[in-house]
Amino acid sequence: MKVLIGAVAAVAGLLLVAVMSLVTIVLTDDNAKASETTGGEGLHGVPEEFRTWILKADAACDEPALTPALLAAQLYQESKFKTSKDEATSEAGAMGPAQFLLGTFATWGRDDDGNGETSLWDIGDAVMAQGRMMCSLLKTAKNSGINDDIRRLALAGYNAGWGRVIEFGGVPPEDWSKGETYHYVEIIMSTMHRYEGPALLEVSGSGFGAKALRRASTQLGTPYSYGGGSPAGPSTGSCDGTNGYLNGRCSASVTAGYDCSSLVQYAYWPTTHLPRTAAAQYGATSNHPVARSQLKPGDLLFWSHGSSSSIYHVAIYAGDGNVLHAPRTGRDVSIAPLTSAMPEKDYAGATRP
Structure with missing residues (x-):
C-alpha cells in the first residue's frame, strides 16, 4: 500500500x-x-x-x-x-x-x-x-x-x-x-x-452460526487452559484448587489457550456478546432450545451434572454429528463426535444463540 x-x-x-x-x-x-x-x-x-x-x-x-x-x-x-x-x-x-x-x-x-x-x-x-x-x-x-x-x-x-x-x-x-x-x-x-488449501474443518454457508463455527475453527489445536481465553483470543488461565492442574502442577497459569466457554464466547464475538461461563451461556440462550434432531452448525450443546444449575461443559455443533470444543486440561481445541465428546448421560440439551 x-x-x-x-x-x-x-x-x-x-x-x-x-x-x-x-x-x-x-x-x-x-x-x-x-x-x-x-x-x-x-x-x-x-x-x-x-x-x-x-x-x-x-x-x-x-x-x-x-x-x-x-x-x-x-x-x-x-x-x-x-x-x-x-x-x-x-x-x-x-x-x-x-x-x-x-x-x-x-x-x-x-x-x-x-x-x-x-x-x-x-x-x-x-x-x-x-x-x-x-x-x-x-x-x-x-x-x-x-x-x-x-x-x-x-x-x-x-x-x-x-x-x-x-x-x-x-x-x-x-x-x-x-x-x-x-x-x-x-x-x-x-x-x-x-x-488455497483444505482446513481441518471447512464451513460453507452464511449466517451467525456458520460465522461462529468458522471463527472457532481457526483455534483448532490451541491448548485448553482453565479460566483462559477471551473474545480477544487465547490467554493464560488459573487454577482453583480442583481445576487447571496437570500432573500435580497448575498448567493453566502457564498455558495460553481457552476453556470450553471462552472458546464459545470468542466464536460468537462481536456479533453476539455471550456471557463468560457455560452455565451463564445456557441461561442466556435457553429461550431458544433446539432438539437434537434439528441441530445446525453453530448451535451450542451443554452437559450437566443433573440439572440446568449444574452445567459444566459447552461445545459448538460442527455438523455431521460432530462438535468443536475445548475439552479439558491437557487437551487441545478439537473436533469430536457428539456421542463421545462428554458422557452421554450428562447431555443436557442444545440452544441457538
Whole structure:
C-alpha cells in the first residue's frame, strides 16, 4: 500500500446483516480440495508465523469475499512475508509485512498480539490491520455500484486509495502510475489459488452460526487452559484448587489457550456478546432450545451434572454429528463426535444463540 486511505473510514461503520441459513460442513483430509466446500477457506504455503494471524484476520471479517488465500497472496505481493526494516520498507515509506504508511496504520492498527505495543512491524498487528482494512474496502466496493469483482476493487483501494477507484470507475488503468496498481491487482488475483488449501474443518454457508463455527475453527489445536481465553483470543488461565492442574502442577497459569466457554464466547464475538461461563451461556440462550434432531452448525450443546444449575461443559455443533470444543486440561481445541465428546448421560440439551 502506497498512499493514505481516507474515504474508507466514512463507511467503516456499515454492518453486514446476516440470517441463520442452511450450512454444509465437510471434514477433510490433506488431499481434499477447498473449492469443493468453501472456495478457499483453507490455507497452505505461508510461513507458520503468518498462518495463525491470516486465519484470525479472515475469521474476524463478516464479508465472505475475504479469504485466507486472498490475504496471503496480498501479503506476498506487499512484502514476500518479510519483516525486517531493510527488506520491508518501500521507497514511498510504506513499512512492515503489510506495507502500511504510518497514518493509515494509525486508523487500522491495534495491539492484536497483546505485547503492549501497536506496531506495523509486528506480524499479528500488521496482518489483523490488513484484514480490517480489506474487510472495510470489500464492503465499500460491494455498495459502490461499480461493475467489477469487489476483490479487485478492494485491492486497488488498498494500493492506490479508494479515491482513485472512484476516479477511474474501477481499477486504475495500466497507463496510470506506470501500471503499479493495475499489475498489483492482476498479480494477486492470479496467484491466490497457490495459497488455497483444505482446513481441518471447512464451513460453507452464511449466517451467525456458520460465522461462529468458522471463527472457532481457526483455534483448532490451541491448548485448553482453565479460566483462559477471551473474545480477544487465547490467554493464560488459573487454577482453583480442583481445576487447571496437570500432573500435580497448575498448567493453566502457564498455558495460553481457552476453556470450553471462552472458546464459545470468542466464536460468537462481536456479533453476539455471550456471557463468560457455560452455565451463564445456557441461561442466556435457553429461550431458544433446539432438539437434537434439528441441530445446525453453530448451535451450542451443554452437559450437566443433573440439572440446568449444574452445567459444566459447552461445545459448538460442527455438523455431521460432530462438535468443536475445548475439552479439558491437557487437551487441545478439537473436533469430536457428539456421542463421545462428554458422557452421554450428562447431555443436557442444545440452544441457538
